[in-house]
Amino acid sequence: MTAAGVNVSELYPDLFVGVDEAVRRRVVSNFGSDAHEGWKPNRPDVELMVGYASGRISKAEYMRAAFAEVEDSRQHIRAAG
Numbered sequence: 881m882t883a884a885g886v887n888v889s890e891l892y893p894d895l896f897v898g899v900d901e902a903v904r905r906r907v908v909s910n911f912g913s914d915a916h917e918g919w920k921p922n923r924p925d926v927e928l929m930v931g932y933a934s935g936r937i938s939k940a941e942y943m944r945a946a947f948a949e950v951e952d953s954r955q956h957i958r959a960a961g
Contacts, residue, residue, distance in 0.1 A: 886911060886912055886915035886920075886921060887908055887912070888907065888908055888911045888921050888926045889904050889907070889908050891921065891926070892923055892926050892927070895923075895926055895927050895930045896930060899930060899933075899934050900934065903930075903933045903934050906933060907926070907929050907930055907933050910929065911926065911929070924949065925949075928942060928945050928946065928949075
């Protein structure tokens with residue numbers, strides 16, 4: 881658990897297999913801070929952050945995927961609205 885009560889490495893342990901402990905702590909801390917402000921972690925976001933933080937994907941790949949998620953969310957909101 882983190883101070884906010886959310887530990888993404890416990891929620892999605894398979895995403896952290898082979899990940900360095902320092903990287904794991906950093907990712908958990910980042911998502912703990914977000915949860916403290918009311919955001920609930922989801923698997924795609926955790927997977928993306930673990931990939932970037934561990935060097936599995938580049939910054940450019942991370943940014944492309946993150947922007948694609950935002951655009952997808954916008955389209956769903958527009959369609960529902």
